[in-house]
Amino acid sequence: xxxxxxxxxxxxxxxxxxxxxxxxxxxxxxxxxxxxxxxxxxxxxxxxxxxxxxxxxxxxxxxxxxxxxxxxxxxxxxxxxxxxxxxxxxxxxxxxxxxxxxxxxxxxxxxxxxxxxxxxxxxxxxxxxxxxxxxxxxxxxxxxxxxxx
Amino acid sequence: xxxxxxxxxxxxxxxxxxxxxxxxxxxxxxxxxxxxxxxxxxxxxxxxxxxxxxxxxxxxxxxxxxxxxxxxxxxxxxxxxxxxxxxxxxxxxxxxxxxxxxxxxxxxxxxxxxxxxxxxxxxxxxxxxxxxxxxxxxxxxxxxxxxxxxxxxxxxxxxxxxxxxxxxxxxxxxxxxxxxxxxxxxxxxxxxxxxxxxxxxxxxxxxxxxxxxxxxxxxxxxxxxxxxxxxxxxxxxxxxxxxxxxxxxxxxxxxxxxxxxxxxxxxxxxxxxxxxxxxxxxxxxxxxxxxxxxxxxxxxxxxxxxxxxxxxxxxxxxxxxxxxxxxxxxxxxxxxxxxxxxxxxxxxxxxxxxxxxxxxxxxxxxxxxxxxxxxxxxxxxxxxxxxxxxxxxxxxxxxxxxxxxxxxxxxxx
Numbered sequence: 214x215x216x217x218x219x220x221x222x223x224x225x226x227x228x229x230x231x232x233x234x235x236x237x238x239x240x241x242x243x244x245x246x247x248x249x250x251x252x253x254x255x256x257x258x259x260x261x262x263x264x265x266x267x268x269x270x271x272x273x274x275x276x277x278x279x280x281x282x283x284x285x286x287x288x289x290x291x292x293x294x295x296x297x298x299x300x301x302x303x304x305x306x307x308x309x310x311x312x313x314x315x316x317x318x319x320x321x322x323x324x325x326x327x328x329x330x331x332x333x334x335x336x337x338x339x340x341x342x343x344x345x346x347x348x349x350x351x352x353x354x355x356x357x358x359x360x361x362x
Numbered sequence: 363x364x365x366x367x368x369x370x371x372x373x374x375x376x377x378x379x380x381x382x383x384x385x386x387x388x389x390x391x392x393x394x395x396x397x398x399x400x401x402x403x404x405x406x407x408x409x410x411x412x413x414x415x416x417x418x419x420x421x422x423x424x425x426x427x428x429x430x431x432x433x434x435x436x437x438x439x440x441x442x443x444x445x446x447x448x449x450x451x452x453x454x455x456x457x458x459x460x461x462x463x464x465x466x467x468x469x470x471x472x473x474x475x476x477x478x479x480x481x482x483x484x485x486x487x488x489x490x491x492x493x494x495x496x497x498x499x500x501x502x503x504x505x506x507x508x509x510x511x512x513x514x515x516x517x518x519x520x521x522x523x524x525x526x527x528x529x530x531x532x533x534x535x536x537x538x539x540x541x542x543x544x545x546x547x548x549x550x551x552x553x554x555x556x557x558x559x560x561x562x563x564x565x566x567x568x569x570x571x572x573x574x575x576x577x578x579x580x581x582x583x584x585x586x587x588x589x590x591x592x593x594x595x596x597x598x599x600x601x602x603x604x605x606x607x608x609x610x611x612x613x614x615x616x617x618x619x620x621x622x623x624x625x626x627x628x629x630x631x632x633x634x635x636x637x638x639x640x641x642x643x644x645x646x647x648x649x650x651x652x653x654x655x656x657x658x659x660x661x662x663x664x665x666x667x668x669x670x671x672x673x674x675x676x677x678x679x680x681x682x683x684x685x686x687x688x689x690x691x692x693x694x695x696x697x698x699x700x701x702x703x704x705x706x707x708x709x710x711x712x713x714x715x716x717x718x719x720x721x722x723x724x725x726x727x728x729x730x731x732x733x734x735x736x737x738x739x740x741x742x743x744x745x746x747x748x749x750x751x752x753x754x755x756x757x758x759x760x761x762x763x764x765x766x767x768x769x770x771x772x773x774x775x
Contacts, residue, residue, distance in 0.1 A: 216769035221385055222722040226715075231774070257714045257730055258744035280744055282712035283774060343714065 225337055226283065227330040234283035239293035241276045248358035252350030254342055259285040263350045267358055272296055272304050275351065282343050284334060289347035291327045301355060308348050315341050364671040365753065373663065373754045376401040380754060387724030390759045395541050395569060395703045395750035396728055397592045400656070407655035408597055411648045419647050420621055420638070434647040437654030438637070441602060444657045445587075446577035449607055451636040455650055458601035459568040460490040462588035463535075465603055465640065466564060467494040469613045470586075474562075475532050477503035482525055482561070484509045484517055484536040485740050486543060489733045491535050491566040491588075509536070511740065515543050515694050519555055526559035534561045538570030542732045542748065543693055544676065544703035546574065553583035562586070568593055573672055573702040575665035578604065585609055591649065596656035600649035603640070610636050617642040668753045673701045675751045675760055680704060682764030686771060692746060703750035705732075708767070711774045713745040719770035725763055 242249070246264035253260050259281035266274040275297050277289040296304050310322025317335055324332060334344045365373075374380050377399045382389045391399060411433070417426035419434045435450075442450040456462040471494075475481060481499045483492055485508055499506035507525055512518050517536070525531065534556040539546050549570075553563040564586040570576060571589040578587065586609075590601040605613075615622055615633055619642035624632040633639045660668070677697055683689045688709030693700045708716055713729035720727055728748045731738045738744065749763060 216723065216766055219722045222719060222773075225718065226773070234774075255731075255735075258738075259714075260744065280712075282714040284715075337718070340714070340718065 224333045225340070227333065229327050229330045230283060230287040233287035233290040233327065237277075237286055237290040239276045239290065239297070240278060242278060243274050243276045248354040250350050250354040250357060252346045252353070254281075254285075254346050257282065257343065259343055259346050261285060261289050261347050261350055263289075263347060263354045265351070265354050265358060267301065267355075271298060271300050272355075273298075277347060281346070282340075284331075284340050284343040285346050288331055288344040291331065292347050292351065295326070295328055296351070301359075304355065305352070308352050311348055312345060315344055363667050364674055365667060367756060367758075370671075370754060370756055374756075376403070376659075377754055378402055378405070384724040384726070385722055390723075390725040390755075390763060392749040392751065392755065392759070392763060393726045393728050394572075394752040394755075395593070395732075395748065397598070398572065398595050398752050399754070400595055400597065401659050403659055404595060404597065404652050404656045408648055408652035411651050416648075418644055430647055433651045433654075434645065437650045440654040440657050444661065445604060446579045447604065452604055452607055452610065454603040454605075454610070454637045454640045455645055456588075456601045456603050457599055457646070458590040458592070459566060459588045460601075462586075462601055462603035463491055463564070463566065464494050465616045466586050466588075466605075467498050469616050470562075470609070471495075471498045471533070472502075473614055475499070475502050475504050478530060479504040479532040480507050480525075480528075480530050481505070482507045482509055482522075482531055482534045484547075485511045486515075486517070486540045486545065486734065486737050487535070487537055488541050488566065488568070489735070491537060491564075492736060495533070495535055504532070505530075507531075508736065509534075511737075515540075515545050515692060516699060517545075517547055517552070519551060522552065522555060523559075526556065526561065529559075531556070531559060531561040533564060535564040535566070537566040537568075538576075539567075539573060539702060540734075540737075541569050541703065542705050542734045542737055542746065544700050544705070544750075545694055546570070546699050546701060549581050549584065553581060557583040564588070569702060574669050591653040591656060594653075594656055595659060596653040597649040600646050600653050607636060610640070613640075615642070616640050619643045621645070663753060669701060671753050672751050673697055675755055675757070676701050676704055678757060678760050679749060679751075679764065682761060683767065686764070686768050688771065689767070692741060692743075703748055705746040705748045707743055707746055708771060711771055713747045715774055716747050716767065716770050719773060720763070720766055723762075723766045725766055727763075 243264040243266045247267045249264040251262045261279035275293045314320040379399050415429045417430045419431040438453050439450050441453050481495045496506050556563045562585045567587050567589040572593040587604040592598040622642040624634050690707045692705040717729035730745045
């Protein structure tokens with residue numbers, strides 16, 4: 214008996230996801246953050262801590278820490294790479310678009326690059342929350358930084 | 363005495379779901395602590411209720427109502443016999459373990475726990491035997507005390523005695539067998555100690571009843587026992603609260619409605635006798651009757667041999683898992699104190715990734731906090747992987763499971 218490569222699994226765990234999981238980008242804490250929020254998924258215990266710096270209406274810096282599954286951690290890593298340097302409205306648009314994309318809703322967002330690898334999560338309904346956790350946490354952090362409820 | 367693999371194959375033939383394929387692979391079901399599969403006899407028994415004898419119980423004078431009432435009460439007698447209980451009126455049907463514990467908390471608890479009293483639960487409780495007592499203590503201004511676990515994943519009688527010695531412990535609630543760790547707790551010794559200090563004792567037996575041969579005659583100091591049918595090859599939605607007649611008679615009713623009354627006056631109502639005083643409304647007789655059939659089935663298989671065989675599977679799983687780098691098992695060393703389930707962590711590989719990998723190979727395990735967040739906090743883990751066994755699992759399944767765990771570690775490593 215052996216364990217062969219499993220096509221079903223490879224559709225979820227693309228190499229680029231495993232790479233981000235093993236070598237997370239922007240891991241850590243922003244110095245003097247404008248906001249820092251911890252997101253938690255009580256079902257599986259994924260925990261991600263997002264800290265951000267805003268300047269000139271842009272997401273100047275965004276870092277994450279946490280413990281979670283590879284999908285959650287890779288998603289956080291890709292998110293920071295994708296969004297740092299973008300204007301806050303652009304960031305918000307991308308967050309909304311990415312959420313819609315994973316939930317299988319109509320999505321005006323064209324996903325390119327590493328992020329595209331996360332689209333496969335759509336076929337694993339129980340794991341969608343893992344992928345979305347960093348994004349919803351960033352959404353909360355931006356609101357917090359701007360003093361909104 | 364245990365089972366041969368030929369005998370296990372015969373049991374497997376009784377469970378239709380075990381011949382299913384999952385994701386193109388034969389199903390390997392190792393999530394038995396969450397719920398066990400059902401033999402055809404139980405499925406048929408439940409279907410028979412609705413096909414042949416369906417009528418509301420305790421109501422009609424007509425033929426069918428009598429038949430269904432007889433079957434319902436016969437099932438109660440079977441449960442009493444299975445537990446070694448002489449008085450069948452001490453068997454109260456509930457929706458499951460959770461409702462049984464809540465029943466005690468909301469009736470006996472509200473009536474007996476006062477401000478300044480202490481309510482003790484162990485660190486290894488399922489949320490269903492933790493939160494009801496925490497909530498009651500807060501409501502009453504009582505002190506909620508957690509009986510901590512030892513580094514070897516057991517409970518210590520000395521530590522319990524330290525708590526009891528401080529006095530005013532009204533209730534000790536603990537599990538007979540941990541759903542996370544598979545730790546078997548010595549119920550007779552623990553309950554005797556609690557009784558010596560004047561505490562009432564509730565045992566969450568959801569796992570213990572499924573994996574161990576238990577007679578309540580061996581638990582003379584236990585006041586309340588709660589368990590669920592669905593972890594014992596029975597249907598979901600039905601469970602049992604057992605307590606001594608004297609205790610039950612002194613308790614106020616839990617819910618009000620039909621069946622639990624004797625006489626309803628304009629101003630005052632009197633309660634039905636036991637056990638019906640605690641069974642308001644149309645009871646779940648379909649599942650209760652099928653639960654009786656499940657106990658017949660388990661009696662035929664034999665609880666002592668089930669325990670012996672499942673312990674062999676646990677032993678095999680521990681051996682195979684420990685051959686893998688970075689795997690840590692959360693369980694007592696001694697197999698006298700460990701059966702049913704193996705919880706383990708896999709270094710940097712997250713339980714959800716591992717469970718997804720195993721699932722792709724048709725293997726069902728549980729990954730997460732297992733409804734035991736207070737325990738997870740103490741163990742300083744966010745989640746664990748748990749493989750839990752039943753008598754219909756084969757040695758080959760356990761070996762395959764360990765092999766796929768190894769492959770997963772390489773995949774994510």
